[in-house]
Amino acid sequence: MAAEVPLVRRRRGPSMADVARLAGVSGQTVSRVANDRHNVDAVTRDRVRAAMHELGYRPNGAARALRNGEFRSIGAIVFELSSFGTTRTLDAIAKAATMSGYSINLLPVLDVSQRAVTNAFSRLGEQAVDGVIILIEAHTLDEAGVQLPDGLPVVVVDSSAHYDYPIVDTDQAQGARLATEHLLELGHRTVWHLGGPPTSFAADRRRQSWEQTLLDHGCEVPPVHDGDWTASSGYEAGRGLAANDDVTAVFVANDQMALGLLRALYERGRAVPGDVSVVGFDDMEEAAHFWPPLTTVRQSFAEVGRHSVDALISEIQAGEHHHSPVSVATELVVRGSTAPPRT
Amino acid sequence: MAAEVPLVRRRRGPSMADVARLAGVSGQTVSRVANDRHNVDAVTRDRVRAAMHELGYRPNGAARALRNGEFRSIGAIVFELSSFGTTRTLDAIAKAATMSGYSINLLPVLDVSQRAVTNAFSRLGEQAVDGVIILIEAHTLDEAGVQLPDGLPVVVVDSSAHYDYPIVDTDQAQGARLATEHLLELGHRTVWHLGGPPTSFAADRRRQSWEQTLLDHGCEVPPVHDGDWTASSGYEAGRGLAANDDVTAVFVANDQMALGLLRALYERGRAVPGDVSVVGFDDMEEAAHFWPPLTTVRQSFAEVGRHSVDALISEIQAGEHHHSPVSVATELVVRGSTAPPRT
DNA sequence: GCGCGCAATGTTGACGTCAACATCGACGGC
DNA sequence: GCCGTCGATGTTGACGTCAACATTGCGCGC
Numbered sequence: 001m002a003a004e005v006p007l008v009r010r011r012r013g014p015s016m017a018d019v020a021r022l023a024g025v026s027g028q029t030v031s032r033v034a035n036d037r038h039n040v041d042a043v044t045r046d047r048v049r050a051a052m053h054e055l056g057y058r059p060n061g062a063a064r065a066l067r068n069g070e071f072r073s074i075g076a077i078v079f080e081l082s083s084f085g086t087t088r089t090l091d092a093i094a095k096a097a098t099m100s101g102y103s104i105n106l107l108p109v110l111d112v113s114q115r116a117v118t119n120a121f122s123r124l125g126e127q128a129v130d131g132v133i134i135l136i137e138a139h140t141l142d143e144a145g146v147q148l149p150d151g152l153p154v155v156v157v158d159s160s161a162h163y164d165y166p167i168v169d170t171d172q173a174q175g176a177r178l179a180t181e182h183l184l185e186l187g188h189r190t191v192w193h194l195g196g197p198p199t200s201f202a203a204d205r206r207r208q209s210w211e212q213t214l215l216d217h218g219c220e221v222p223p224v225h226d227g228d229w230t231a232s233s234g235y236e237a238g239r240g241l242a243a244n245d246d247v248t249a250v251f252v253a254n255d256q257m258a259l260g261l262l263r264a265l266y267e268r269g270r271a272v273p274g275d276v277s278v279v280g281f282d283d284m285e286e287a288a289h290f291w292p293p294l295t296t297v298r299q300s301f302a303e304v305g306r307h308s309v310d311a312l313i314s315e316i317q318a319g320e321h322h323h324s325p326v327s328v329a330t331e332l333v334v335r336g337s338t339a340p341p342r343t
Numbered sequence: 344m345a346a347e348v349p350l351v352r353r354r355r356g357p358s359m360a361d362v363a364r365l366a367g368v369s370g371q372t373v374s375r376v377a378n379d380r381h382n383v384d385a386v387t388r389d390r391v392r393a394a395m396h397e398l399g400y401r402p403n404g405a406a407r408a409l410r411n412g413e414f415r416s417i418g419a420i421v422f423e424l425s426s427f428g429t430t431r432t433l434d435a436i437a438k439a440a441t442m443s444g445y446s447i448n449l450l451p452v453l454d455v456s457q458r459a460v461t462n463a464f465s466r467l468g469e470q471a472v473d474g475v476i477i478l479i480e481a482h483t484l485d486e487a488g489v490q491l492p493d494g495l496p497v498v499v500v501d502s503s504a505h506y507d508y509p510i511v512d513t514d515q516a517q518g519a520r521l522a523t524e525h526l527l528e529l530g531h532r533t534v535w536h537l538g539g540p541p542t543s544f545a546a547d548r549r550r551q552s553w554e555q556t557l558l559d560h561g562c563e564v565p566p567v568h569d570g571d572w573t574a575s576s577g578y579e580a581g582r583g584l585a586a587n588d589d590v591t592a593v594f595v596a597n598d599q600m601a602l603g604l605l606r607a608l609y610e611r612g613r614a615v616p617g618d619v620s621v622v623g624f625d626d627m628e629e630a631a632h633f634w635p636p637l638t639t640v641r642q643s644f645a646e647v648g649r650h651s652v653d654a655l656i657s658e659i660q661a662g663e664h665h666h667s668p669v670s671v672a673t674e675l676v677v678r679g680s681t682a683p684p685r686t
Numbered sequence: 687g688c689g690c691g692c693a694a695t696g697t698t699g700a701c702g703t704c705a706a707c708a709t710c711g712a713c714g715g716c
Numbered sequence: 717g718c719c720g721t722c723g724a725t726g727t728t729g730a731c732g733t734c735a736a737c738a739t740t741g742c743g744c745g746c
Contacts, residue, residue: 027697063701067701289605409733
């Protein structure tokens with residue numbers, strides 16, 4: 001038995017040296033072909049290409065990264081992909097990064113405990129990334145009191161101003177004002193609010209701006225109901241609102257909770273928009289097909305994603321810090337869930 | 344002027360050698376400390392740790408990968424993160440991979456053209472990954488006629504059997520049968536179908552199984568309406584169904600299209616479930632809060648994700664191929680959108 | 687026909703890490 | 717007190733790539 005096969009077959013692919021040997025050239029020439037340098041004879045290039053193909057050669061990213069001192073990769077720290085906004089933003093980030101020749105390294109935080117977040121950042125230290133985009137609602141960061149590795153470019157997608165990193169976010173305040181004023185202009189005496197979780201800066205901003213708008217218009221500020229972004233939480237909180245006949249207009253901090261509220265209103269027999277007007281936030285694709293179609297504030301996740309990548313890449317390549325936060329404007333989309341109050 | 348600063352500051356972080364110099368030990372000792380080897384004197388270890396911290400040392404992933412011959416990274420090829428199912432699966436994949444000590448490299452395909460897909464795979468060749476999970480509906484792969492790099496472990500999340508790679512997927516056929524039989528058992532004479540796009544294997548499977556179930560029960564097979572998974576397409580297709588008084592029961596290939604159908608039925612004044620019963624597929628969180636709450640087929644994206652990662656990692660580490668596809672069972676969740684037909 | 691210039695190709699070494707092997711010193715048994 | 721043992725630490729080289737520099741040879745001008 002001439003069994004000489006090693007137990008663990010270290011499947012290292014062929015290297016430049018192997019290709020070079022087969023093609024009868026030097027490794028450097030293979031490198032030139034692999035990188036599309038022009039100063040290679042056409043005949044040689046074809047021979048090398050053929051050898052590459054025959055061996056199934058793939059350049060080794062690690063060696064390249066080591067040599068060049070950069071990974072061409074961006075880390076994205078996320079908590080839950082199931083959250084609608086995060087996902088959309090991540091999608092835009094991935095696309096923008098790809099177009100700039102960077103790839104995206106997903107670094108999920110398994111739970112929101114301090115330990116998990118700290119742990120994620122220490123894993124980060126071991127990741128082969130040139131920079132990081134943080135997509136976690138930043139209260140968690142504050143609580144965890146974590147510190148990012150020094151000298152690693154970072155961009156935060158959130159409204160927190162507590163950190164000394166460049167920040168890109170939707171203009172939450174403007175969006176909330178848009179929604180609230182729309183309802184007031186329809187003639188409602190005041191606007192109730194179904195807010196996001198207190199751990200979220202975005203939720204904070206929307207709530208604050210809603211309150212300020214009411215005050216600016218001399219309206220009474222009703223008590224806030226809180227949810228956690230899910231439709232279920234919107235339904236739970238919505239049952240309270242639905243039972244209260246004073247409520248004629250509600251600004252909900254996202255579309256999913258708005259869906260839950262709509263259900264609660266239905267179950268209570270209150271007509272939308274006849275008895276109660278509802279405005280959401282996000283303009284998810286489904287919002288146009290709620291019943292009635294939801295009036296909501298559209299935010300451009302794509303733009304937020306694109307700006308984050310731009311900011312991060314310029315930081316990576318030039319060492320620049322944009323300390324002025326980028327704010328992406330929102331837009332009110334009026335559909336069927338809002339109307340003047342019943343007289 | 345002793346200005347010696349290079350124009351482009353290559354921001355290479357400190358290396359082991361720097362730490363070693365500061366701590367007065369050899370590089371190897373630093374390596375041992377970094378990797379928690381036990382055979383280092385406590386005093387020395389503390390000194391090295393202090394030096395690491397002072398310099399802000401982070402181990403260089405590229406060098407480590409080069410040395411070890413593995414990247415501890417998995418590529419995930421996706422098309423659109425906005426698609427609900429893909430996202431949920433990706434989330435599970437990311438979590439499972441993280442727990443196994445792998446990170447996820449997102450490789451988005453920017454559009455579905457052949458060129459783009461082929462291009463994505465050639466980029467893939469340059470990625471520093473140990474294996475790949477493909478999350479694209481596989482018709483696109485067929486059309487693009489692309490070939491993956493040889494010797495790179497691959498797992499496909501889809502129902503396609505055209506490829507010689509391990510496949511993990513939800514048991515689409517079982518789910519569709521569950522939905523269809525539920526409606527038949529309620530007493531409907533037949534069940535209509537609002538299907539997914541013809542490019543999707545998952546949609547194919549659901550449609551075929553729906554049809555087979557009808558035939559098994561001796562029911563007439565009505566013509567299929569197609570959508571593209573979005574609520575909008577469900578609404579468009581749904582208008583046709585809503586206008587047809589023969590329609591008393593519809594199995595919709597996903598929840599989002601079901602939402603669009605519900606809207607179309609509302610607009611037409613047809614009651615759900617009084618006039619028409621509707622069953623969806625996916626059980627997205629929102630489905631419970633549609634009006635009426637949607638009866639649907641729950642699939643476990645988490646389990647699909649976990650199985651994919653398991654299969655890929657065992658392929659990477661042991662070179663095993665599981666040629667038997669993994670099928671994850673579904674479950675019918677009965678809510679308020681289904682009832683016996685009006686007599 | 688001589689040499690210059692330039693394009694094609696080859697050679698060398700360094701990027702940062704870590705396994706394998708080498709060395710060094712302390713301690714214990716006899 | 718000598719030697720063997722073992723634990724702590726140091727030295728060397730290789731992983732695959734590519735920039736910088738070195739070399740080769742060909743064509744062209746005069």
